[in-house]
Structure formats: structure tokens, C-alpha cells
Amino acid sequence: MHKPVLLKEVVEYLDPKPGDQIIDATLDGGGHAMALVEKIAPDGRVLGIEWDLELLKEFESKVKSSKLKDNFILVNDSYTNIESIVREYNFRPNGILFDLGLSSWHYERSGRGFSFKRDEPLDMRYNTYREVKGKNEKVKTAAEIVNTYSKKELEKIIREYGEEQFAESIAKNVVRTRKVEPILKTSELVEVIGDSVPFWYKRRKIHFATKTFQALRIEVNAELKNIEKGVSSAINILEPACPEQGRRGGRVAVISFHGLEDKMVREIFKKKAKEGVVKFVIKRTIKPSWEEQKANPRSRSAKLKIAEKL
Numbered sequence: 393m394h395k396p397v398l399l400k401e402v403v404e405y406l407d408p409k410p411g412d413q414i415i416d417a418t419l420d421g422g423g424h425a426m427a428l429v430e431k432i433a434p435d436g437r438v439l440g441i442e443w444d445l446e447l448l449k450e451f452e453s454k455v456k457s458s459k460l461k462d463n464f465i466l467v468n469d470s471y472t473n474i475e476s477i478v479r480e481y482n483f484r485p486n487g488i489l490f491d492l493g494l495s496s497w498h499y500e501r502s503g504r505g506f507s508f509k510r511d512e513p514l515d516m517r518y519n520t521y522r523e524v525k526g527k528n529e530k531v532k533t534a535a536e537i538v539n540t541y542s543k544k545e546l547e548k549i550i551r552e553y554g555e556e557q558f559a560e561s562i563a564k565n566v567v568r569t570r571k572v573e574p575i576l577k578t579s580e581l582v583e584v585i586g587d588s589v590p591f592w593y594k595r596r597k598i599h600f601a602t603k604t605f606q607a608l609r610i611e612v613n614a615e616l617k618n619i620e621k622g623v624s625s626a627i628n629i630l631e632p633a634c635p636e637q638g639r640r641g642g643r644v645a646v647i648s649f650h651g652l653e654d655k656m657v658r659e660i661f662k663k664k665a666k667e668g669v670v671k672f673v674i675k676r677t678i679k680p681s682w683e684e685q686k687a688n689p690r691s692r693s694a695k696l697k698i699a700e701k702l
């Protein structure tokens with residue numbers, strides 16, 4: 393079961409009220425959504441978006457027996473389409489949550505090669521399709537990327553999305569290896585990476601394949617582009633403040649897990665604040681308490697940022 397990160401803080405800062413409409417843009421097992429729905433019941437609704445159909449179905453069957461099941465609207469789509477989704481459901485969000493990245497389920501049970509610790513096909517897709525310029529486009533698997541991108545392209549994504557210092561050597565070895573035989577499984581890729589980095593690099597606490605796997609996952613799912621589109625769109629659709637009725641504007645909360653995501657969110661918030669569209673609810677970045685980090689090691693790198701529509 394995926395443990396929700398910064399749960400108390402998300403509820404505190406999104407501050408949902410009975411009757412509110414809230415979007416969980418990255419539903420997964422609904423750890424956050426279940427806590428949020430309690431706050432908006434009995435008349436409010438939570439619209440849960442999950443790109444991975446298997447995860448959405450799992451949540452659907454879980455929520456069936458809940459007394460709050462009618463307070464949910466569940467959608468299998470990418471949050472990049474959040475504007476058309478709210479139009480379709482006539483939804484006016486007072487709060488929107490993004491808990492970025494992937495679920496523990498992806499590493500542990502998906503069988504799609506997200507983890508270098510398991511020998512699985514190199515897939516790494518959350519969904520087999522994504523919408524590009526209004527058309528559904530098949531998402532390339534990690535194996536397709538590894539076996540077809542040029543050395544230069546591979547080096548670029550491993551360096552930029554993985555912030556991997558041995559990107560050049562890894563890309564060179566990938567290209568050399570695939571000339572003999574395609575790289576189709578996680579174990580094969582781990583071996584190539586292992587052959588491309590120095591001995592001391594393999595003795596560090598962080599596994600030597602971590603950054604390359606992260607880079608591939610980001611490229612496969614276009615994660616940074618998604619964040620830019622998703623978070624900007626979320627700000628567009630949030631309910632504005634209504635001082636006559638004494639109502640503040642809707643809030644967007646984003647939990648990020650690595651520097652590139654965090655930087656992107658910061659830049660979007662800053663730009664929108666400059667345009668006078670949002671204000672920062674809290675200037676500093678919120679991080680998990682020491683107790684949470686100890687209980688849930690995955691939370692260690694989490695950062696929460698919150699903005700409010702003006």
C-alpha cells in the first residue's frame with residue numbers, strides 16, 4: 393500500500409470545507425483523496441484523476457464499499473487534460489492536489505520495469521496512450537527509447553532528467569551493447585550502466601542505476617512537460633476569490649520528489665504570482681517531519697508548495 397506523503401500538511405493547507413469541490417490529480421490508492429473526502433462530505437465532491445487504468449480500477453473497487461463513494465468522480469486520464477475534464481463534469485475546484493511521480497505499486501507490483509531491483513521488461517509507461525495536440529499518440533516504452541534514440545539524445549535525457557554525471561559513458565555503452573543485441577530487460581540495462589561507471593560509484597549508498605532509471609521514466613511519460621501543462625491548467629480552473637462573499641480563492645498544492653520537478657513548480661508559481669493570478673500561501677517549502685521520514689523513507693525527498701488563486 394502506498395503511504396500518502398505529507399498528508400496532515402496537505403489537508404491543513406488545502407483547508408477543504410464541507411461542500412467544497414476538490415481535485416486529486418494523481419489519485420493512485422487514494423491516500424490523500426480519502427482524507428480530503430471526509431472534509432467535504434456530505435455535499436462536496438472529490439474528482440480523482442489517475443492515468444494508470446490498473447490503479448484507477450483498484451481504487452474503484454476499494455471505494456465501492458465506502459459510505460462516501462457517491463462523493464467521488466473517478467476519471468482515467470492524464471491530468472494534462474484537467475481543463476477539459478472539469479468542463480465535462482461541470483466541476484468548480486476549490487482545491488487541487490498533485491502528488492507527483494509514481495506509486496510504490498509501480499515499483500513493487502506493476503511488472504513494468506520501473507525498478508532496477510526487479511528483472512522485468514523495460515516498459516515504464518503509466519498509460520499506453522497520451523494526447524498530443526488533440527490526437528492520441530502511442531507512448532514509447534523505455535525499451536523503445538533505449539534501443540532507438542541516438543547516443544546524443546540518450547546522453548541528453550540521462551544528464552538532464554537524471555542529473556547523472558556519467559551520462560556520456562552510459563549512453564555510449566548503451567549504443568555499443570544494442571548493436572549486438574537489443575536491451576529489453578531491466579537487468580540488461582543495469583549491467584550496461586554498471587559497466588559504464590567507476591568502481592567507487594557502485595559503492596555509494598544510492599544505487600548506480602537510480603538516476604538513469606529516473607531519467608528514462610521521465611522521458612517515457614513526458615513527466616516534466618506534463619507538470620508544466622497540468623499545474624498551469626490547474627491554476628486556470630481554480631475558483632477565484634470572492635471578497636463580497638468573504639470567500640478566498642481555491643488552492644493548488646504540489647508535492648514534488650526531485651529538484652527538476654520542484655524547480656518547475658516554483659517557476660510556474662512565481663510567474664503566476666507576478667501576473668497577479670495567485671499568491672503563495674506559505675513562502676517556504678514544506679518538508680516531511682523527521683518522524684514521517686523515518687516511518688516512510690520515500691517521503692524523504694518530498695517538498696510541498698501551495699499557491700492560492702486571487
Ligand SMILES: C[S@@+](CC[C@H](N)C(=O)[O-])C[C@H]1O[C@@H](n2cnc3c(N)ncnc32)[C@H](O)[C@@H]1O
Pocket residue numbers: 394395396397417418419420421422423424425441442443444447469470471472491492493494495518618
Ligand atoms: C505519488 S502517486 C500518488 C499517491 C496518492 N496521492 C496517495 O497517497 O495514494 C502518483 C500517481 O500519479 C499518477 N500519474 C502520473 N502521471 C500522471 C498524469 N499525467 N495524470 C494523472 N495521473 C498521473 C501515477 O500513476 C501515480 O499513481
